[in-house]
Amino acid sequence: MSEGALYEVFVRPKRGLSHVHVGSLHAPDATMALRNARDLYTRRQEGVSVWVVAADDITASSPDEKDSFFDPAADKVYRHPTFYDVPEDVEYL
Amino acid sequence: MSGDVTWVGKAPESVVPEGDSLVAAYCLQLGDDALIYAQRLGEWISRAPQIEEDMALGNIGLDLLGQARALLTRSGELDGTGRGEDDLAYFRDEREFRCVHLVQQPRGDFAFEMARMVWFAAYQRELYAALTGSSDPVLAAIAAKAVKEVDYHRDHAEQWVLRLGDGTQESHERMQAALEVVLPYLAELFDDDAVSSAAAEAGIGVLPSSLHDAVVARVAALVERATLTLPDDSRWRSRGGRRGVHDQCMGYLLAEMQHIARSHPGATW
Numbered sequence: 001m002s003e004g005a006l007y008e009v010f011v012r013p014k015r016g017l018s019h020v021h022v023g024s025l026h027a028p029d030a031t032m033a034l035r036n037a038r039d040l041y042t043r044r045q046e047g048v049s050v051w052v053v054a055a056d057d058i059t060a061s062s063p064d065e066k067d068s069f070f071d072p073a074a075d076k077v078y079r080h081p082t083f084y085d086v087p088e089d090v091e092y093l
Numbered sequence: 094m095s096g097d098v099t100w101v102g103k104a105p106e107s108v109v110p111e112g113d114s115l116v117a118a119y120c121l122q123l124g125d126d127a128l129i130y131a132q133r134l135g136e137w138i139s140r141a142p143q144i145e146e147d148m149a150l151g152n153i154g155l156d157l158l159g160q161a162r163a164l165l166t167r168s169g170e171l172d173g174t175g176r177g178e179d180d181l182a183y184f185r186d187e188r189e190f191r192c193v194h195l196v197q198q199p200r201g202d203f204a205f206e207m208a209r210m211v212w213f214a215a216y217q218r219e220l221y222a223a224l225t226g227s228s229d230p231v232l233a234a235i236a237a238k239a240v241k242e243v244d245y246h247r248d249h250a251e252q253w254v255l256r257l258g259d260g261t262q263e264s265h266e267r268m269q270a271a272l273e274v275v276l277p278y279l280a281e282l283f284d285d286d287a288v289s290s291a292a293a294e295a296g297i298g299v300l301p302s303s304l305h306d307a308v309v310a311r312v313a314a315l316v317e318r319a320t321l322t323l324p325d326d327s328r329w330r331s332r333g334g335r336r337g338v339h340d341q342c343m344g345y346l347l348a349e350m351q352h353i354a355r356s357h358p359g360a361t362w
Contacts, residue, residue: 029256
């Protein structure tokens, strides 16, 4: 049997938290991928909800683009709220 | 000797237990089905078509092992011998086991396992759903937990039967062949054996024949969706598991399952 397509698995650990990427698996289709994900990644009560996404459907940034994608943000300290002094008399901020 | 010789060639009818012993005997049957099928499913680990399926079959086996532990413990509490789950699992001989022949059959190909599981899980699903109303509170609680587990087992097998049946020509042929292979072992699931009949009468258990129609309807609908054909009735059928009559394969299964415990009685991890 062929291994099937690769799926990425996202699990929400509990209500109120968001789904987090936990790993990947092979499955013949999305329905089976969801079941495999349940068996592989929620054996120890890790989750209350599971998403699977075909790995091919994910468009991801490339490690080669790391410099141009992410480094330019490194010196923009003014984008952080902590860059600004809050005047003493401003309430509710 | 003259007169009534109808006993010739027949095993003596065993005395049907009553009261606590009846609950014990009934739980033993259900527990043995779960235990022996858990053992067979464990054999799949490292042998399934995908590592994902190794895990799935292992998980299902562990669910069944959990059911077996609870049921055998309940049986040991009530049968008057004071035996625990391990005593019942590891220190009984073949003729003392009460499982049906379906669960003890040797591992075949993956299609065979899905054919066996789709029937057995459908059977267990109806059985446990009904047993949630058992007059024995422990058995009712075990059933309430187990019904959720077997719901998933049934779904897992159904997903595969659909895909193999409605897949390639090879997978279709092998899935169809597997349905034929398991057929002779199905009728036994729905036999009203003495213990089940008495347990049903007493409100403890369920009459196996009462589960037949719902199980067959479920699997028949699935088989049709999977572009497969439900085979005609077989010329022979298994019987006698509930009386301790088993196939040759059962002895080998027990040897593998029991030899460590018997070599080192009372050993702990």
